Amino acid sequence: MPSLDDLTRPPGRPPRLLYGGDWNPEQWPEDTWAEDLALMRRARVTSVTLGVFSWSRLEPEPGAREFGWLDRLMDLTHDHGIGVVLATPTSAPPAWLGRLHPETLPRDEDGRTEWWGSRQHFSHSSEAYRRYAAAITEDLAARYARHPALTMWHINNEYCTYDWGDEAARTFRRWLSERYGTLDALNTAWGTDFWSQRYGAWEEVLPPRRAHYMKNPGQVLDFRRYTSDLLLECYRAERDIVRRHTPHLPVTTNFMPFWSGQDGWAWAAEEDVVSVDVYPDPRDPGGGQYNAMVADLTRSEAGGAPWMVMEQAAGAVNWRGVNHPKPPGLNRLWALQAVARGADAVCYFQWRQSRQGAEKFHSGMLGHAGERGRVFRETVRIGEDLARIAPRVAGTRLTTEVAVLHDWHSWWAGAQDGALSRHVDHAAIVRAWHRALFDAHLPVSFAHPHHDLGAHRLVVVPHLYLLDDAAIENLTGYVRSGGTLVCGFLTGVADQDDRVRPGGMDARLRDLLGIDLLQEWWPLDADERADCGTFHGTLWSEELTPAPGAEILAAYRGGPLDGLPAVLRRGRAHYLSTLPEPAALSALLAAAAAGAGVRPVLDGLPPGVEAVRRGDLLFLLHHGSEPVTVPLPGPHRDLLTGERAERTVRLDRFAAAVLEAAP
Structure with a gap:
């Protein structure tokens, strides 16, 4: 399988690690766009994701198309040497779709409608939703298929909807009929003789809506399976459209780590590049281990191939009870940890921190403090680090026992x-x-x-x-x-x-x-x-x-x-x-x-130090707060600093070293 870099690197350019994140310039006056791109160049950003939540801008009314602003953005990014991961905007339908087609809106298990005004307000079962989603995807793919800035497709965003409504009931029955063939087989699988739940007609079968007491576990299990499969149908439909126009470009959608709604193994098999959004709590003493676990799972879903951090936070998020920022150095440490565990792309939500909307307190690579802020200075440093190690890291793999x-x-x-x-x-x-x-x-x-x-x-x-x-x-x-x-x-x-x-x-x-x-x-x-x-x-x-x-x-x-x-x-x-x-x-x-004959990567590691071998490089990552000295099995050179270490290397708080063996 080709590496992520092989799939996205323009001809003639050296190996690289993708670095950047979601850029939502439609939220800003156009005179900020050039400033953004200049700062991206300063930070060595190589990739931005455009259009994730832009459906109402692209299609302000049914059938209308307004691509001019996106044309200008695609041209600008290409002029600045930055690749574009172009998203289909289908995770946030415009208000007119729900108004004209209320059947596109999902219902919860009590039958209440989830209205527009947020995001993910679509029923995966709705024929109208699928029709409009396919149409906007078709036109996007046709318009930008040959644009030189385009490097990858990003379908929808964080597929995470459930639907218990009538549209879902119809497709749930279809899914069950395909799985079991007969009602007798369904009754046997669900054990419906318990509590007199036996079904005599397909029309009696419903999603597991609100019930007086405990629901049938077999029914709930199959509803989970069905939901994952129906969302995957939506993904495949859009993926197949963009593949038809750009068979040479990779297609992905972003997983949420250890979210229970998707069968990650089944979904990963349908992606060219496996990507994930990961948000460890900076106040969690085990946050680094959680970040490592998500990396290990995502790499494994990719079959061991390099994978992509599609989203992480440069600082604080906005959805915990108390949203703490990342202390100095932690953002860099976790970014390098992802690379150590197989990532070929380190990206963020989002580039410029929003001033309005529900996520204005969610951090960005360029925060409210601007280019003089600590967060942006760290953004620049991470870009420099990734550029230094990319020629030796991009496309390499890990070996585990x-x-x-x-x-x-x-x-x-x-x-x-x-x-x-x-x-x-x-x-x-x-x-x-x-x-x-x-x-x-x-x-x-x-x-x-x-x-x-x-x-x-x-x-x-x-x-x-x-x-x-x-x-x-x-x-x-x-x-x-x-x-x-x-x-x-x-x-x-x-x-x-x-x-x-x-x-x-x-x-x-x-x-x-x-x-x-x-x-x-x-x-x-x-x-x-x-x-x-x-x-x-x-x-x-x-x-x-x-x-x-x-x-x-x-x-x-x-x-x-x-x-x-x-x-x-x-x-x-x-x-x-x-x-x-x-x-x-x-x-x-x-x-x-x-x-079983399995040994640690290194012996004698101090507490809080993580050691990972990727390819022929040794990553040392210090998750502790006090400086430590790490013994080495021989002389090494740190690719991040260029310094030589003979028998030991010193790591300060949240420090990292990327070491190659030295003669």
């Missing part, structure tokens, strides 16, 4: 009203396991449970409540082939229809993991801890009868589970029936990795 399994269908199935504990959150558990591996300095990739796992020495399964037969056979085959597996609690409880497997866990998994019988699940309260001898377990515990030959690595102490296994091992397969505290989970996974 640890895979973290993640699946949206399992997430959807586990997030149901009738679960045993409201404290069990799929995304939080995945983050806890990734943090444990991050703290152990073990580079990881993510994988779907159907993927070929043979390239990984260690596979970890934080929380896959739902596993179909193919996934179970894949895991058992992986261990039989010599791989090391570590599974967390509630693994393999349900099949693809959210039907609990006999024994509370698939028998093949119980045999693999050394579990003779799963007697009972024992969820823990939020503040409860289970004594496991050398550590404490949180969130969950289980009453397990070990199988002959299984080794108990840790046992519960006291209470009703006294003496029963908390951590089991049979051969190369491990099972954790609780969520150990962070340090203990990190130690357990590090021990499993060592047993």
Whole structure:
């Protein structure tokens, strides 16, 4: 697969990392445009995204087209040597569309209409919406297909709508009919004999709207699947239009990290470049680890190819309860961290901070303080850094030996009203396991449970409540082939229809993991801890009868589970029936990795220092507040400073080094 740079670099130019972000000049007088472009050149911006929220400007009334302002912008950016990622504007329909076609407006689960006046106010099922979206996309693609500034297409923006209305009911029934074929098959999959829910006609089937009590979990699971698929239909329709006009240009849309509404694996397969929006909380001590996790997931969705940070914040966002700015250096650190973990593009929302509208307090690369402000000075420095390292970094890849399994269908199935504990959150558990591996300095990739796992020495399964037969056979085959597996609690409880497997866990998994019988699940309260001898377990515990030959690595102490296994091992397969505290989970996974022959990137790293190898370069990233000295395995040269380091390198607060081996 070609790199992002190969797909977007004009002929004759050296390798580069894309740097820039959303530019919304239609919000500003035209006399600011030239000033913006001059400052972009100063900051070494190489790419801007245009037109994301411009539908009402491009089509002020049905069928009208006003492209003149966009023509001028495309020409100006090209004159300044900056490439354009041109967006289809379909995430924010104009007011006239909702007024003339109210069926394009989505409805919530209570039947209330979501009106225009914000964004994402469209029904993915509406034929009128799709017709108008296709028309504006067709005309954009035809007009700018040969424009020399155009480097990439950006479809819609952050697909995240749900719809429970009549249009959705119609397409939900169509989707179910294609999936199951008959009502009998649907009734079997949903278990509708429970609570007299059996359907006798397709017209009786609705989206899971407001109900008196708990909704059917099978119905909710399929509604999640359907919503992801219907939004993907919308993406494909616009993608296919622009591909027809520009088959040589890549097409993307921006994911939101660990958002539960899209099956990221299915969506990524439909993109030429996988891109993501990521907004760690600058006050979160684990913000760097969260940024790393999002990078690892996005790179993995891209099949290991370079990927794109489409959006991040240069400073504060505007949607948390309290919106803190990034302290000096943190923006640069997280930008370089994304590159270290495979990004070939570092972009922001947005270039110039808005003075009006709902996001006027969301930061920009050029903030309200202007070019003299600290944020802009950091914008310039990041551009300089990326320009220095681009020739050595662009297009290179990472190698990992640890895979973290993640699946949206399992997430959807586990997030149901009738679960045993409201404290069990799929995304939080995945983050806890990734943090444990991050703290152990073990580079990881993510994988779907159907993927070929043979390239990984260690596979970890934080929380896959739902596993179909193919996934179970894949895991058992992986261990039989010599791989090391570590599974967390509630693994393999349900099949693809959210039907609990006999024994509370698939028998093949119980045999693999050394579990003779799963007697009972024992969820823990939020503040409860289970004594496991050398550590404490949180969130969950289980009453397990070990199988002959299984080794108990840790046992519960006291209470009703006294003496029963908390951590089991049979051969190369491990099972954790609780969520150990962070340090203990990190130690357990590090021990499993060592047993599988996986070593950290560097030994002897000080706390807070992250080490990543991309290609033949070593990135050192310091997330701590106090200066540290990092031991090196030999002399290196820092590409950011040009300085040579013999045996150690000093890193100040939020500092980074990009090192190549030196003779």
